[in-house]
Amino acid sequence: MSYSVQIHAFRELLDQTGVVDDPERIATYTTDQRQLFTGSTFAVLKPATTKQVADIVKLAARLSIGVVPQGGNTSYCGGATPDASGRQIIVSLERMDRIREIDPLSMSISVDAGAILKNVQDAAADAGLLLPLSLGAEGSCRIGGNIGTNAGGLSVVKYGMTRDLLLGIEAVLADGTIVSDMRKLRKNNTGYDVKQCFVGSEGTLGIVTGAVLRLAPLPTRRTTAWLKLAAGAPLAELLALVRRESADLLTTFEFMTARSIALATDAMTNPPSVGAGPGGAVLVELASSSNHLDLDGLIEGVLSEAVESGWIEDAFLAQSGAQRAAMWEARETIPEGEKRCNGSVKHDISVPLSAIQRFLDAAGSQVRAYGTNLELSVYGHVGDGNLHYNVLVPSNADRIEFTREIEGGLSLQLYDTAASLGGTFSAEHGVGRFKKHLLERYGDAGRIAAMRRIKAAFDPANILNAGAVVRPFEPDDVD
Numbered sequence: 001m002s003y004s005v006q007i008h009a010f011r012e013l014l015d016q017t018g019v020v021d022d023p024e025r026i027a028t029y030t031t032d033q034r035q036l037f038t039g040s041t042f043a044v045l046k047p048a049t050t051k052q053v054a055d056i057v058k059l060a061a062r063l064s065i066g067v068v069p070q071g072g073n074t075s076y077c078g079g080a081t082p083d084a085s086g087r088q089i090i091v092s093l094e095r096m097d098r099i100r101e102i103d104p105l106s107m108s109i110s111v112d113a114g115a116i117l118k119n120v121q122d123a124a125a126d127a128g129l130l131l132p133l134s135l136g137a138e139g140s141c142r143i144g145g146n147i148g149t150n151a152g153g154l155s156v157v158k159y160g161m162t163r164d165l166l167l168g169i170e171a172v173l174a175d176g177t178i179v180s181d182m183r184k185l186r187k188n189n190t191g192y193d194v195k196q197c198f199v200g201s202e203g204t205l206g207i208v209t210g211a212v213l214r215l216a217p218l219p220t221r222r223t224t225a226w227l228k229l230a231a232g233a234p235l236a237e238l239l240a241l242v243r244r245e246s247a248d249l250l251t252t253f254e255f256m257t258a259r260s261i262a263l264a265t266d267a268m269t270n271p272p273s274v275g276a277g278p279g280g281a282v283l284v285e286l287a288s289s290s291n292h293l294d295l296d297g298l299i300e301g302v303l304s305e306a307v308e309s310g311w312i313e314d315a316f317l318a319q320s321g322a323q324r325a326a327m328w329e330a331r332e333t334i335p336e337g338e339k340r341c342n343g344s345v346k347h348d349i350s351v352p353l354s355a356i357q358r359f360l361d362a363a364g365s366q367v368r369a370y371g372t373n374l375e376l377s378v379y380g381h382v383g384d385g386n387l388h389y390n391v392l393v394p395s396n397a398d399r400i401e402f403t404r405e406i407e408g409g410l411s412l413q414l415y416d417t418a419a420s421l422g423g424t425f426s427a428e429h430g431v432g433r434f435k436k437h438l439l440e441r442y443g444d445a446g447r448i449a450a451m452r453r454i455k456a457a458f459d460p461a462n463i464l465n466a467g468a469v470v471r472p473f474e475p476d477d478v479d
Contacts, residue, residue: 003042006063010045010089013055018095020044029090032081033074034346036400036434039082041068044090050170050178050209056091057207057463058176066466067091069203071114071145074137076346077432079149079202083467093144096209099123107215108167108184113144113208120213129215132159136332144208150200152428157243157383158251159216161428162199168212169195173205174459182212197454202430203465205458217289219251223299224318226272226327229279233311235382236353241309242284245302249295252285253383254331259392260379263337264330272326277313280378283331334379343399344377344390345406349418350427353385362417363389370410386427389414415442431469439470449473 011019020026021043031038047053060067066088070080082088093114100110104127111120117131117138124131133146135153145151147169151162159165168182181195198208229238235255243250258276265271274281286295296317303315318324338344351359360378367374373394380387391410393402415425415438425438439448452473455462462472
């Protein structure tokens with residue numbers, strides 16, 4: 001059957017705006033966010049309802065066409081990009097962007113999977129509540145993709161990952177079956193927690209079309225501090241001190257090296273004049289919905305202990321909303337600063353909190369041994385053990401070639417070190433297409449076998465995002 005006939009068949013399921021087959025428009029959907037790979041498709045489908053998603057999947061299965069779900073296309077691992085075969089269609093959820101319901105008393109929000117994260121945050125705030133999920137791509141990433149990658153971000157230290165915020169789900173399986181479990185319950189022990197199967201699955205087990213998310217009280221008071229670290233400052237011990245002495249009001253603990261801060265401030269119009277100490281810097285924030293707590297006095301008391309311990313050289317408390325915004329802009333502009341300097345080879349490392357300093361020491365030695373001219377940009381959500389350990393691309397190097405060189409050598413050394421410390425190669429970016437070989441290399445054999453069996457059970461014909469995360473289990477896999 002020709003592509004034109006197949007497109008006509010899909011067009012009969014959708015309205016005119018629901019099918020994109022113009023090559024120029026398609027091109028905006030087929031390249032991954034980091035521009036490392038461009039796939040191929042003959043159509044981008046834009047359903048407006050869950051039923052239309054189910055109809056698309058049923059037809060694709062009959063035609064033996066692969067389906068790649070796509071939200072905001074912000075994956076760092078190629079998880080929303082079709083392969084080069086041209087036999088996969090993209091199903092974009094961008095038209096499914098409704099806020100379905102906000103329930104202030106249940107502290108929950110029900111949304112379409114195509115809703116942009118920032119819009120959901122704003123809807124919750126309008127109701128006097130907080131959606132704690134917050135990350136750099138929140139203006140373009142969508143809820144379905146956040147679920148598919150189990151997105152983390154800036155507030156995991158207090159609120160957890162997307163997995164911890166998910167109360168209910170709606171999804172379409174590989175045969176078009178609609179799983180409808182959009183309940184707001186905190187307690188629900190009625191068999192398997194099926195919704196969690198879709199978390200971190202990157203569209204390989206089903207297409208998420210709706211979600212119920214847990215909300216929290218909206219903070220009405222915040223205190224934000226920029227800490228200049230002394231040389232050798234123990235990050236894990238400092239974090240433990242702040243959490244303990246702030247009565248666990250800590251929402252953010254972001255580490256940045258001097259190089260990362262310099263990259264950010266060079267890209268800013270009005271950078272803050274805070275800088276880094278010999279050990280880098282940490283952005284700390286406490287938040288509360290109570291009007292009775294003196295957060296400034298609390299953080300000052302905590303930081304005085306850290307100064308006495310010799311862990312920080314200086315600290316700056318934001319005295320206004322503008323100062324707080326400038327501090328946050330410096331943190332969030334680091335990725336843009338890396339882009340402006342020819343990009344970086346990204347390593348989304350996760351290690352136990354107690355092993356962060358050992359990883360930094362060992363990894364630093366590995367980088368120096370690999371190439372004395374290499375520069376690093378190291379920052380991340382160390383409050384939850386996540387480091388973005390990025391190697392900057394030299395100004396005179398081809399970004400793609402340099403990335404391949406590093407990923408084939410130094411990257412594996414860094415991942416070996418993380419694994420030896422009980423860590424992993426992907427903290428919050430997922431696996432996608434680009435890191436599937438790393439899952440094979442570092443994953444537990446029994447766990448991978450279980451993942452393959454789950455994939456085969458949910459998607460026996462392997463039509464959902466084939467080529468991403470894991471291949472299905474086959475009889476030949478049994479020894």
